[in-house]
Amino acid sequence: MxxxxxxxxxxxxxxxxxxxxxxxxxxxxxxxxxxxxxxxxxxxxxxxxxxxxxxxxxxxxxxxxxxxxxxxxxxxxxxxxxxxxxxxxxxxxxxxxxxxxxxxxxxxxxxxxxxxxxxxxxxxxxxxxxxxTDRSQAVPPPPAKLRMVVSRTRPAPEAVAVAEKIDAELVPMGSAGAKAMAVILGQADIYLHSGGQYEWDSCAPAAVALAHGLHASRIDGAPLIYNQEDTYMPDLLICRREHAEKVLDAIRAA
Structure with a gap:
């Protein structure tokens, strides 16, 4: 061959x-x-x-x-x-x-x-x-009830609290990349993580999400900054731009 x-x-x-x-x-x-x-x-x-x-x-x-x-x-x-x-x-x-x-x-x-x-x-x-990042596709429209992807084994308490506050359905899923891409593919609308990650968990997914017009930030709204001496990056929010403020407000309240 x-x-x-x-x-x-x-x-x-x-x-x-x-x-x-x-x-x-x-x-x-x-x-x-x-x-x-x-x-x-x-x-x-x-x-x-x-x-x-x-x-x-x-x-x-x-x-x-x-x-x-x-x-x-x-x-x-x-x-x-x-x-x-x-x-x-x-x-x-x-x-x-x-x-x-x-x-x-x-x-x-x-x-x-x-x-x-x-x-x-x-x-x-x-x-x-x-x-x-260079071949963006249209993100399908959201359903009436928003869906939030969370860890299938250990959903973060903050994510659960935010989902309850905005009345979102929890969707258990595995890897960070799979969760982030689920938003692009229209299988979910929000990916909120606060349980601890590292730069390699989110760099490529964040780049792809941003290229598709999604919001990607830390859960306090701060920008994602990579190539730091300490590679620990504990939290991440990826969602549609129109839902970002709603989710960030719910995070602050939670």
């Missing part, structure tokens, strides 16, 4: 992000299809295999850019670079290991701290899809 060679150095940032997210997703599906691993071992194997692919590919394609990965030892040199790729090889390792569909691959690019370019692959969906 042969494949056409791609000169990654000739791809623009959006094409590179989407290509890498798609290829990493295929690799992960192949690892899972091997049938060789228990759920816990499958998650570890997938994380490490996809990470190696993404890290080597980005260092080959963008040698002058910084890199931050959940599965790679952090290098402080990135703090001196304006362009930093922030990746999560398997967002939703538990869901991936359990052979669910609500997991994702994140490939994001922060430019001067802003989530500027990115792609989120959802390989577990039928046929697999990649949602990217």
């Amino acid at each position: 042969t494949s056409s060679k791609v000169d990654a150095t000739q791809l623009n940032d959006a094409d590179l992000a989407a290509h890498l997210a798609h290829c990493a997703g295929q690799i992960l599906c192949n690892v899972r299809a091997s049938g060789l691993f228990s759920p816990k071992a499958l998650g570890k194997a997938g994380d490490q295999t996809a990470n190696q692919f993404l890290v080597h590919a980005l260092r080959e394609a963008r040698p002058d850019d910084g890199l931050l990965s959940e599965e790679e030892k952090d290098n402080s040199e990135r703090l001196n670079q304006s362009r930093v790729w922030i990746i999560d090889p398997v967002d939703g390792t538990r869901e991936y290991g359990e052979e669910r569909s609500d997991w994702a691959v994140h490939v994001g690019l922060s430019i001067n701290g802003v989530p500027a370019v990115g792609a989120v692959a959802l390989p577990g969906l039928d046929g697999g899809i990649v949602i990217r």
Whole structure:
């Protein structure tokens, strides 16, 4: 079996992000299809295999850019670079290991701290899809009763309280990327998280959400700023712009 060679150095940032997210997703599906691993071992194997692919590919394609990965030892040199790729090889390792569909691959690019370019692959969906910053699609209109995606295992108390205040339906789902993309795909209207995350959990999803005209911020309304020395970013709000103030007001009240 042969494949056409791609000169990654000739791809623009959006094409590179989407290509890498798609290829990493295929690799992960192949690892899972091997049938060789228990759920816990499958998650570890997938994380490490996809990470190696993404890290080597980005260092080959963008040698002058910084890199931050959940599965790679952090290098402080990135703090001196304006362009930093922030990746999560398997967002939703538990869901991936359990052979669910609500997991994702994140490939994001922060430019001067802003989530500027990115792609989120959802390989577990039928046929697999990649949602990217440069190919925005119309977000379906919301239903009469808003829907809020929350963790399927540990919904944040703040999210539950806000959902009650604005009379939103809770929709349990796995990874952060899957939740954020659910808003774009019209499967949900609000993604509110306050239970602790890191930059790789939200950089690519935030970039894609913003490119689709959605609101993306911290839960106090502050902008999302990436490539920080401390990569902990505990909270996130992604929703339709017309719902942002309503949700932010409910957060303050809660």
